[in-house]
Amino acid sequence: MASMLRGLHLDAGRESLAASINEETWLDVIRKMDEVYSELVHNEIELEEKNAELERSHRFVYSVLEAMSDVLLVCDRRGRVQEVNRAFLKLVGRSEAELVGADLASLFADEASREKVLPLGAAQGPLVDVELRFLAADGQAITVAVNGSELYDANHHVQGMVLIGRPTGELRRAYQQLSEAHETLKRTQQQLLQTEKMASLGQLVAGVAHELNNPISFILGNVFSLQRYLQRVENYLALVHDGAPPEALAEARLRLRLDHIMQDLPSLLAGTIEGAERSRDIVDALKRFSAADRGEESVFDLTEVVQRAVHWVSKAASHRFETRVDLPATLLVKGSPGQLQQVFINLVQNAADATAKHVAPRLEVSGRIEGETAELRFHDNGPGIPPEASSKIFDPFFTTKPIGKGTGLGLSISYGIIERHGGSLSVANHPQGGAEFVLRLPLAG
Numbered sequence: 001m002a003s004m005l006r007g008l009h010l011d012a013g014r015e016s017l018a019a020s021i022n023e024e025t026w027l028d029v030i031r032k033m034d035e036v037y038s039e040l041v042h043n044e045i046e047l048e049e050k051n052a053e054l055e056r057s058h059r060f061v062y063s064v065l066e067a068m069s070d071v072l073l074v075c076d077r078r079g080r081v082q083e084v085n086r087a088f089l090k091l092v093g094r095s096e097a098e099l100v101g102a103d104l105a106s107l108f109a110d111e112a113s114r115e116k117v118l119p120l121g122a123a124q125g126p127l128v129d130v131e132l133r134f135l136a137a138d139g140q141a142i143t144v145a146v147n148g149s150e151l152y153d154a155n156h157h158v159q160g161m162v163l164i165g166r167p168t169g170e171l172r173r174a175y176q177q178l179s180e181a182h183e184t185l186k187r188t189q190q191q192l193l194q195t196e197k198m199a200s201l202g203q204l205v206a207g208v209a210h211e212l213n214n215p216i217s218f219i220l221g222n223v224f225s226l227q228r229y230l231q232r233v234e235n236y237l238a239l240v241h242d243g244a245p246p247e248a249l250a251e252a253r254l255r256l257r258l259d260h261i262m263q264d265l266p267s268l269l270a271g272t273i274e275g276a277e278r279s280r281d282i283v284d285a286l287k288r289f290s291a292a293d294r295g296e297e298s299v300f301d302l303t304e305v306v307q308r309a310v311h312w313v314s315k316a317a318s319h320r321f322e323t324r325v326d327l328p329a330t331l332l333v334k335g336s337p338g339q340l341q342q343v344f345i346n347l348v349q350n351a352a353d354a355t356a357k358h359v360a361p362r363l364e365v366s367g368r369i370e371g372e373t374a375e376l377r378f379h380d381n382g383p384g385i386p387p388e389a390s391s392k393i394f395d396p397f398f399t400t401k402p403i404g405k406g407t408g409l410g411l412s413i414s415y416g417i418i419e420r421h422g423g424s425l426s427v428a429n430h431p432q433g434g435a436e437f438v439l440r441l442p443l444a445g
Helices: 002-067 086-092 111-117 168-203 205-241 246-255 258-290 302-316 337-354 410-420
Strands: 071-076 081-084 127-135 141-152 158-167 298-301 322-326 332-335 362-370 373-380 424-429 435-442
Touching: 071 086, 086 127, 086 141, 111 127, 127 158, 141 168, 158 168, 205 246, 205 258, 298 302, 302 322, 302 337, 302 362, 302 373, 332 337, 332 435, 337 362, 337 373, 337 410, 337 435, 410 424
Parallel strands: 322 362
Antiparallel strands: 071 081, 071 158, 127 141, 141 158, 298 332, 362 373, 373 435, 424 435
């Protein structure tokens, strides 16, 4: 009986253990199933997101292809058309159904175009600005400037070719429009340059008038003297023609001071010629300065141009303006003397304006030769360049002068002129105070 009871207890324990094991196993299975299901859901969500992103990318690429004004054509390695955009369909006047799957060679209007592209994968490399003639639906040949490159798959294997181009007629129209815009810009630039010249010339009227007044006054005084001398000579010749005796002629010659006149005539004529030549040179310089630039270049003395600009501006200044010029005797450069004179007039005029409120306004102009470059420095004793203006000083229409006192074009135009002459123009505040413009130009030869 006792043994039977022990057996019953043993069987019950085994059944309890088996039940416990089966329950834990099912719980593990259920947990694994939950994990797998969660992973499947996550992967499905991720796949849907990637599909949505791929769809967006596809729509974006398709929209770009359709919006392109350039024609696009994609073919496989066998030369079969795989993709064309709307611009190409419009160009050749065919439908997408007609072109997709067609032989690329059948799209060309001549054999020369076929040889430039086919066979695909030949050793000619990428196509760069190659003119191809495509056959339109109406039988016309349309010339297109094409760039082409090979199409690769993810493993970098060649799968075909992509051709992108634009009809040469559109390119010619675009070039024509660009050329017209460039010409308009050049004309506007010349008008601005000429306007600034006239503005500078207006400020220099007093200085130029003073410059011309000296030789003209000298010529006028000599002409009056010649007029008096002529009257005396006519009186003496009248006595000669009347047959006056030698004693009367000698007395008249002494009274009319003919010997003095004959001695004074050479210097009088030389002075008159010198004054006339000086006036001619001033007028010639004014003509070169005010004339519209025609791109003519010549070799000239930069020192002479600088000295003339300093002289004119200092004479025209509304206040006493001291200038000190220390330049080499000769600085030969090549370019437009009228344009460079405008630069120097702008620099000197700016210095005169900047120092107008100074007790003793002064401008020092110095120059030297460094290798094959002429270096000029314009240092005034004004207030200098404000920090906020240093980076904009050469910008068009920027000025620190009061309204109505400056156009803001002088330094901008000067900067462009120096650049066109192969030089440079910079500005900084001098350690001793005031502003200093540094100009460098290549010497002639």
